[in-house]
Amino acid sequence: MEFFERxxxxxxxxxxxxxxxxxxxxxxxxxFGITYFKKWGYLWREWFTTVDHKKIGIMYLISAxxxxxxxxxxxxxxxxQLSSPDMEILDAQHYNEIFTTHGVVxxxxxxxPFIFAFMNLVVPLQIGARDVAxxxxxxxxxxxxxxxxxxxxxxxVVGGSPDAxxxxxxxxxxxxxxxxxxxxxxxxxxxxxxxGSLMTGINMITTILKMRAPGMTLMKMPMFTWSAxxxxxxxxxxxxxxxxxxxxxxTDRLFATNFFTTTNGGMDMLWANxxxxxxxxxxYILILPAFGLYSxxxxxxxxxxxxxxxxxxxxxxxxxxxxxxxxxxxxxxxGQGALTNSIFSVTTMAxxxxxxxxxxxxxxxxxxxxxxxxxxxxxxxGFIPLFTVxxxxxxxxxxxxxxxxxxxxxFLVAHFHNTIIPGVVFAMLAGLTYYWPKFFGFMxxxxxxxxxxWLLSVGFVLAFFPMYITGLDGQARRMYTYSEATGFGPLNxxxxxxxxxxxxxxxxxxxNILYSIKNSPRNIGNDPWDARSLEWATHTxxxxxxxxxxxxxxxxxxxxxxxxxxxxxxxxxxxxxxxxNNSGVPFIMGxxxxxAGFSFIFALWVPAVIALIGIFACMALRSFxxxxxxxxxxxxxxxxxxxxxxxxx
Amino acid sequence: MKELFxxxxxxxxxxxxxxxxxxxxxxxxDMSFAVGMTILLVTAFIQAFLQLVVFMHAGESKDGKxxxxxxxxxxxxxxxxxxxxxxxxxxDM
Amino acid sequence: MKLDHTQPLEYSTDQxxxxxxxxxxxxxxxxxxxxxxxxxxxxxxGRTGSGPTPAExxxxxxxxxxxxxxxxxxxxxxxGVHAMRLGRKNAMLTFFGITLLLGLVFLGVEIYEFMHYYxxxxxxxxxxxTAGLLTLLGTHxxxxxxxxxxxxxxxxxxxxxxxxxxxxxxxxIFSLYWHFLDVVWIFIFSFVYLKGMM
Ligand code: HEM
Ligand SMILES: [Cu+2]
Numbered sequence: 001m002e003f004f005e006r007x008x009x010x011x012x013x014x015x016x017x018x019x020x021x022x023x024x025x026x027x028x029x030x031x032f033g034i035t036y037f038k039k040w041g042y043l044w045r046e047w048f049t050t051v052d053h054k055k056i057g058i059m060y061l062i063s064a065x066x067x068x069x070x071x072x073x074x075x076x077x078x079x080x081q082l083s084s085p086d087m088e089i090l091d092a093q094h095y096n097e098i099f100t101t102h103g104v105v106x107x108x109x110x111x112x113p114f115i116f117a118f119m120n121l122v123v124p125l126q127i128g129a130r131d132v133a134x135x136x137x138x139x140x141x142x143x144x145x146x147x148x149x150x151x152x153x154x155x156x157v158v159g160g161s162p163d164a165x166x167x168x169x170x171x172x173x174x175x176x177x178x179x180x181x182x183x184x185x186x187x188x189x190x191x192x193x194x195x196g197s198l199m200t201g202i203n204m205i206t207t208i209l210k211m212r213a214p215g216m217t218l219m220k221m222p223m224f225t226w227s228a229x230x231x232x233x234x235x236x237x238x239x240x241x242x243x244x245x246x247x248x249x250x251t252d253r254l255f256a257t258n259f260f261t262t263t264n265g266g267m268d269m270l271w272a273n274x275x276x277x278x279x280x281x282x283x284y285i286l287i288l289p290a291f292g293l294y295s296x297x298x299x300x301x302x303x304x305x306x307x308x309x310x311x312x313x314x315x316x317x318x319x320x321x322x323x324x325x326x327x328x329x330x331x332x333x334x335g336q337g338a339l340t341n342s343i344f345s346v347t348t349m350a351x352x353x354x355x356x357x358x359x360x361x362x363x364x365x366x367x368x369x370x371x372x373x374x375x376x377x378x379x380x381x382g383f384i385p386l387f388t389v390x391x392x393x394x395x396x397x398x399x400x401x402x403x404x405x406x407x408x409x410x411f412l413v414a415h416f417h418n419t420i421i422p423g424v425v426f427a428m429l430a431g432l433t434y435y436w437p438k439f440f441g442f443m444x445x446x447x448x449x450x451x452x453x454w455l456l457s458v459g460f461v462l463a464f465f466p467m468y469i470t471g472l473d474g475q476a477r478r479m480y481t482y483s484e485a486t487g488f489g490p491l492n493x494x495x496x497x498x499x500x501x502x503x504x505x506x507x508x509x510x511x512n513i514l515y516s517i518k519n520s521p522r523n524i525g526n527d528p529w530d531a532r533s534l535e536w537a538t539h540t541x542x543x544x545x546x547x548x549x550x551x552x553x554x555x556x557x558x559x560x561x562x563x564x565x566x567x568x569x570x571x572x573x574x575x576x577x578x579x580x581n582n583s584g585v586p587f588i589m590g591x592x593x594x595x596a597g598f599s600f601i602f603a604l605w606v607p608a609v610i611a612l613i614g615i616f617a618c619m620a621l622r623s624f625x626x627x628x629x630x631x632x633x634x635x636x637x638x639x640x641x642x643x644x645x646x647x648x649x
Numbered sequence: 650m651k652e653l654f655x656x657x658x659x660x661x662x663x664x665x666x667x668x669x670x671x672x673x674x675x676x677x678x679d680m681s682f683a684v685g686m687t688i689l690l691v692t693a694f695i696q697a698f699l700q701l702v703v704f705m706h707a708g709e710s711k712d713g714k715x716x717x718x719x720x721x722x723x724x725x726x727x728x729x730x731x732x733x734x735x736x737x738x739x740x741d742m
Numbered sequence: 743m744k745l746d747h748t749q750p751l752e753y754s755t756d757q758x759x760x761x762x763x764x765x766x767x768x769x770x771x772x773x774x775x776x777x778x779x780x781x782x783x784x785x786x787x788g789r790t791g792s793g794p795t796p797a798e799x800x801x802x803x804x805x806x807x808x809x810x811x812x813x814x815x816x817x818x819x820x821x822g823v824h825a826m827r828l829g830r831k832n833a834m835l836t837f838f839g840i841t842l843l844l845g846l847v848f849l850g851v852e853i854y855e856f857m858h859y860y861x862x863x864x865x866x867x868x869x870x871x872t873a874g875l876l877t878l879l880g881t882h883x884x885x886x887x888x889x890x891x892x893x894x895x896x897x898x899x900x901x902x903x904x905x906x907x908x909x910x911x912x913x914x915i916f917s918l919y920w921h922f923l924d925v926v927w928i929f930i931f932s933f934v935y936l937k938g939m940m
Contacts, residue, residue, distance in 0.1 A: 133760045133764060134760070134764060198771060201767075201771075202764055202767045202768050202771065203764070205767050206760055206763050206764040206767060209712070209715055209763060210712070210759065210760055210763060211760075233722070236767060236770055236771045236774075237722070237723060237726050237770065237771065237774050238774075239771070240771050240772070240774040240775035240778060241730065241774060241775075241778045243775060243778075244775060244778040244779055244782070245778070247877070248782070248873075248877065251866075251873070251877075255866065255867070256867050257866055257867055257873040258791065258867065258868075258869055258870045258873050259782070259786075259870065259873050259874070261870075263791065264791030264792065264793065264868065264869045264870060265786060265789030265790050265791035265793070265869040265870030265871055266789070266791075266869075266870045266873075267738065267785060267786070267789060267870060269738060270734075270738065270782060270785055273734055273737060273738060274778065274781075274782075277730055277733075277734070277778075321725075324726050324729055324730070325729060325733075327733075328733075328737055335742065336736075336737045336738070336741050336742055337741035337742070339741050340736055340737050340741045616891075620891070620895065623892065623895045623896075623899075623912075624895065624898075624899065626908075652828060653821060653824065653825055653828075653830065653833055654821065655824055658817065658820045658821060658824065661817070661820070662813070662814070662817040665813055665816075666810075666813065669809060669810075669813065669931075672931070672932055672936060673806075673936070675936050675940055676802060676936055676939055676940070682940060685936075685937075685940050686937070689932040689933065689936055689937060690932075692932065693928050693929055693932040693933070696925075696928045697925045697928060697929070700816065700921050700922075700924060700925050700928075701925070703820075704816060704817075704820045704917075704921045705917075705918055705921045705922075707766075710749075710753055710759070710762070712759070712762070712763045712766075715763065715766075716763070716766045719766055719767055719769075719770045720766075720769070720770060720773070722770065723769075723770040723771075723773035723774060724773065726774060726777075727773050727774055727776075727777030727780075728777075730774070730777055730778065730781055731777055731780055731781045731784065734781045734784075734785065735781075735784055735785070738785055739785065
């Protein structure tokens with residue numbers, strides 16, 4: 001029995017017990033359902049073993065949506081707790097756990113898979129490729145992300161959640177102050193999914209550099225592909241820093257080393273330093289693909305080519321470098337000298353310049369365009385003013401002297417939600433609506449979509465703008481309650497209403513998906529939005545091999561050229577198409593990583609060592625394996641193509 | 650036998666041995682910290698570059714430009730991280 | 743599989759070229775990985791707590807052996823790739839074998855060095871300095887260890903299946919990895935040991 005005590009939650013509450021029961025029931029329900037409908041074989045063949053970038057993209061998408069709801073539940077609990085003074089829905093410890101998991105889930109397990117979803121779904125199609133450079137590695141990336149996400153999400157029912165904030169600063173995150181296994185979960189779950197992200201970075205860069213369609217030079221790539229390219233460059237150079245920081249945090253906690261301790265030469269501030277050397281580039285990893293999506297959407301629905309293509313590319317290249325030069329702005333108050341703070345103040349303000357260039361380019365694209373107010377376009381138009389407010393408050397925070405006042409108040413919280421929600425979340429929802437028909441063969445309902453947009457926008461403003469005021473008045477972040485005398489009550493209540501509206505908006509989005517599955521027409525053609533780039537030039541839904549013949553490209557809007565200017569996209573004979581084989585190994589490695597991670601978290605050394613050996617065995621197996629892929633023959637291609645042409649779908 | 654030992658690679662080895670010996674001067678002779686560090690920086694970076702060009706054939710394929718960009722980008726960010734951190738945590742603390 | 747005979751075997755297919763470029767990008771990430779380790783080492787260099795200082799524990803002899811062994815192995819694997827391009831399978835295997843043996847010697851000396859540190863009271867838990875040092879050296883050593891297995895697998899495959907485009911590709915990529923470890927060692931040698939003993 002003693003052995004099992006370690007898995008108990010140190011700080012239980014009725015809510016956690018209820019969640020345990022709910023999780024148990026849902027798992028049983030899912031397993032029973034799949035067995036009852038005999039779907040295991042289908043799942044294994046079509047999804048668990050797939051190496052197809054489109055299916056992997058869809059799995060990322062579903063995971064991201066699930067995590068959005070997990071993180072959203074955390075958020076609404078926090079807002080409820082703060083909705084009026086001296087609330088007692090959550091105690092301090094629970095509040096700590098919830099703001100920690102909220103942050104980690106939203107950044108690492110919601111936003112990251114969301115951008116990976118779109119990179120996977122869209123990039124190979126936009127460059128006219130049949131898959132990514134390393135399809136098997138791509139599957140492994142996904143399963144590592146998924147293993148990390150699941151590991152992190154069981155923390156609150158097995159052993160306790162992390163509670164030191166998503167930034168997990170030491171010494172708070174050290175063994176002395178964080179005694180439960182929660183912070184071990186943090187270190188190891190993020191490590192596992194981070195390795196997956198790094199591999200995606202390498203994969204995508206190679207794909208984009210080497211697999212573009214004939215004629216597509218770098219400066220003829222669609223803007224989303226450019227943004228994905230730059231984001232992946234940042235991933236490749238930023239994530240190793242996180243890897244090492246997490247490794248050191250892990251050994252501090254598990255093996256009593258002195259990296260981030262306050263004794264024996266340890267330096268707690270080094271964690272903060274490394275965390276933000278990764279952390280600031282990370283926010284650009286999230287926002288750049290979002291910018292890319294907005295570029296696609298705004299140009300499609302303004303029926304114009306994107307204004308200032310070259311300056312768009314240039315500003316992103318500049319951002320990729322600058323994003324590594326600003327990290328100190330997250331800890332101006334940590335005690336370094338005025339010289340350092342001044343340098344990093346200036347670099348931080350400088351990064352607002354290329355961002356501003358992009359805003360003007362979008363405005364000029366819309367100027368004189370024929371704008372169609374579809375749902376994706378509404379999100380894009382809403383994004384511009386809202387995100388600008390986030391950027392401007394960012395520049396306020398960038399002034400190091402002023403930051404002594406703003407730092408760690410609700411003002412900061414308002415700033416980064418003001419950039420991330422209109423910036424990243426709106427982009428993801430816009431992209432979801434925009435690309436949905438390409439992958440599922442029907443459109444999402446526009447009318448419900450517009451409701452979601454307005455609910456979300458109004459909710460957002462109500463929820464976060466009051467925080468600028470309470471923050472300036474001194475309301476600290478991460479405080480689980482406040483007294484009535486502070487006067488923060490009314491504005492926090494307003495925030496709660498805003499949050500509730502946002503929650504309703506997300507429910508309407510789910511409702512929209514269900515409604516459209518049932519009611520939307522299926523005969524939408526390949527190009528329902530009258531769009532401009534290559535992903536719309538192939539069939540809907542996209543066949544396994546993407547393009548029967550590889551497209552010929554002469555500009556960044558090849559499909560538009562083909563539609564309007566008589567450009568010939570597909571020429572030449574059909575040839576056999578080489579495709580990679582499916583493999584179960586990535587999925588199995590995901591499971592082994594999960595077991596290894598779990599064992600490390602609880603310091604169970606025997607299973608940990610066995611699992612590590614398992615991982616190396618998989619790698620060795622891969623080294624000896626001969627796998628030449630398979631061919632889809634011309635006859636088969638013709639059959640598939642004729643099905644599309646006959647309009648059978 | 651001779652074709653197995655191309656002059657370029659042999660020269661590469663000789664050169665990197667020489668650079669190592671020069672670096673060792675720092676240990677075996679008396680010199681100021683500044684001079685020593687300068688020698689180390691110069692020898693280390695030349696050696697790294699030597700490996701990259703002579704042994705790793707970085708520029709040989711048509712992806713040579715991408716490869717060099719990648720490596721130099723990595724080096725720049727690496728130096729920024731190292732010196733930035735030292736500035737923040739030691740020199741200006 | 744389309745073969746392009748104007749290129750060395752390791753570049754001869756599309757997938758081979760993807761693999762090589764992909765691996766270079768991975769090395770870019772490795773540069774940052776080691777840069778982070780160097781950063782922490784430099785920060786911790788003077789933070790020895792109650793433990794020993796760098797100058798007190800470093801010994802020049804093992805470091806010299808390690809350095810010359812690794813430099814030579816970087817040379818021999820270069821010869822291995824050269825032999826491979828001449829189609830001289832046996833010569834290539836010999837050079838790869840020598841490389842791995844040298845790698846093994848390196849690892850042996852490094853283990854000796856770690857035991858020495860342990861005996862003079864510089865363990866993983868002693869201080870910020872020892873943790874930073876041992877993590878930097880240990881990560882490099884772990885890379886070498888992994889390389890030994892990987893190289894062995896490649897030798898076995900070349901033996902069994904000959905110099906196919908795939909095997910040539912793997913061998914070439916392995917050589918990149920090995921050279922890279924040598925580059926990292928040059929920096930460790932210069933900025934950990936020599937600087938520490940100055
Ligand atoms: C105009 C560009 C921007 C500037 C000048 C800027 C500036 C800043 C500054 C100075 C801070 C630290 C404030 C403090 O801790 O007191 C900060 C925090 C933050 N920013 Fe921004 N920012 C910008 C854009 C963005 C974007 C685009 C995102 C995300 C997509 C973002 C996400 C964040 C996050 C997540 C934090 C803080 C997280 C935390 O401490 O938990 N920022 N920003
Ligand atoms: Cu930042």
